[in-house]
Amino acid sequence: MALATVTNTSGAAFAAGDLPGPLAQFAIASAGNVVTGISKADLLEGEDKGSPVWKQLDRLIQTGQITIAVASPGTGDTPATTLVSMLDEMDSL
Numbered sequence: 001m002a003l004a005t006v007t008n009t010s011g012a013a014f015a016a017g018d019l020p021g022p023l024a025q026f027a028i029a030s031a032g033n034v035v036t037g038i039s040k041a042d043l044l045e046g047e048d049k050g051s052p053v054w055k056q057l058d059r060l061i062q063t064g065q066i067t068i069a070v071a072s073p074g075t076g077d078t079p080a081t082t083l084v085s086m087l088d089e090m091d092s093l
Helices: 040-044 051-060 082-089
Strands: 002-008 034-036 066-071
Touching: 040 051, 040 082, 051 066, 051 082
Parallel strands: none
Antiparallel strands: 002 034, 002 066
Protein backbone atom coordinates (compact mmCIF):
# COMPACT_ATOMS: atom_id res chain seq x y z
CA MET A 1 0.00 0.00 0.00
CA ALA A 2 1.24 3.47 -0.88
CA LEU A 3 0.20 6.80 0.59
CA ALA A 4 -1.20 9.12 -2.09
CA THR A 5 -2.08 12.82 -1.95
CA VAL A 6 -4.73 13.59 -4.55
CA THR A 7 -5.24 17.27 -5.42
CA ASN A 8 -8.22 18.57 -7.34
CA THR A 9 -6.91 20.87 -10.08
CA SER A 10 -10.10 20.84 -12.18
CA GLY A 11 -11.51 24.17 -11.01
CA ALA A 12 -14.71 22.51 -9.76
CA ALA A 13 -15.52 20.36 -6.76
CA PHE A 14 -15.69 16.58 -7.04
CA ALA A 15 -18.60 14.99 -5.18
CA ALA A 16 -18.27 11.57 -3.58
CA GLY A 17 -18.63 9.07 -6.41
CA ASP A 18 -17.18 11.34 -9.11
CA LEU A 19 -13.69 9.79 -9.02
CA PRO A 20 -12.87 6.16 -9.80
CA GLY A 21 -11.80 3.34 -7.53
CA PRO A 22 -10.62 4.03 -4.01
CA LEU A 23 -11.15 7.78 -4.48
CA ALA A 24 -14.90 7.38 -5.07
CA GLN A 25 -15.57 7.68 -1.34
CA PHE A 26 -14.15 11.21 -1.19
CA ALA A 27 -15.59 14.61 -2.03
CA ILE A 28 -12.75 16.97 -2.93
CA ALA A 29 -13.33 20.72 -3.07
CA SER A 30 -11.88 22.79 -5.88
CA ALA A 31 -8.14 23.15 -5.15
CA GLY A 32 -8.62 20.77 -2.21
CA ASN A 33 -6.84 17.49 -1.57
CA VAL A 34 -7.19 14.18 0.19
CA VAL A 35 -4.55 11.76 1.48
CA THR A 36 -5.34 8.05 1.33
CA GLY A 37 -3.72 4.67 0.99
CA ILE A 38 -3.86 3.03 -2.44
CA SER A 39 -2.95 -0.59 -3.09
CA LYS A 40 -1.97 -2.35 -6.28
CA ALA A 41 -5.31 -4.21 -6.19
CA ASP A 42 -7.09 -0.82 -6.07
CA LEU A 43 -5.28 0.35 -9.21
CA LEU A 44 -5.84 -2.89 -11.12
CA GLU A 45 -9.56 -3.05 -10.33
CA GLY A 46 -11.54 -3.22 -13.58
CA GLU A 47 -8.63 -4.61 -15.59
CA ASP A 48 -10.70 -7.66 -16.52
CA LYS A 49 -13.18 -5.29 -18.21
CA GLY A 50 -10.47 -3.34 -20.04
CA SER A 51 -10.75 -0.22 -17.89
CA PRO A 52 -8.47 -0.49 -14.87
CA VAL A 53 -8.64 2.27 -12.28
CA TRP A 54 -5.04 3.30 -12.97
CA LYS A 55 -5.96 4.17 -16.59
CA GLN A 56 -8.98 6.18 -15.44
CA LEU A 57 -6.83 8.09 -12.93
CA ASP A 58 -4.07 8.61 -15.50
CA ARG A 59 -6.63 10.12 -17.90
CA LEU A 60 -7.71 12.57 -15.16
CA ILE A 61 -4.07 13.48 -14.58
CA GLN A 62 -3.38 13.94 -18.31
CA THR A 63 -6.41 16.23 -18.70
CA GLY A 64 -5.33 18.37 -15.74
CA GLN A 65 -8.23 17.50 -13.47
CA ILE A 66 -6.17 15.97 -10.65
CA THR A 67 -2.60 15.48 -9.53
CA ILE A 68 -1.42 12.54 -7.47
CA ALA A 69 1.76 12.54 -5.41
CA VAL A 70 2.62 9.06 -4.22
CA ALA A 71 5.10 7.99 -1.59
CA SER A 72 6.70 4.87 -3.04
CA PRO A 73 6.34 1.81 -0.81
CA GLY A 74 9.43 1.14 1.24
CA THR A 75 11.16 4.42 0.35
CA GLY A 76 9.52 6.87 2.72
CA ASP A 77 8.53 10.11 1.03
CA THR A 78 10.19 9.59 -2.37
CA PRO A 79 7.36 10.29 -4.82
CA ALA A 80 6.58 7.91 -7.65
CA THR A 81 6.51 9.88 -10.89
CA THR A 82 3.52 8.11 -12.45
CA LEU A 83 0.87 5.58 -11.55
CA VAL A 84 2.78 3.07 -13.69
CA SER A 85 5.94 3.66 -11.65
CA MET A 86 3.84 3.21 -8.53
CA LEU A 87 2.71 -0.20 -9.82
CA ASP A 88 6.34 -1.10 -10.57
CA GLU A 89 7.36 -0.13 -7.02
CA MET A 90 4.59 -2.29 -5.57
CA ASP A 91 5.84 -5.24 -7.65
CA SER A 92 9.29 -4.92 -6.10
CA LEU A 93 8.00 -5.44 -2.54
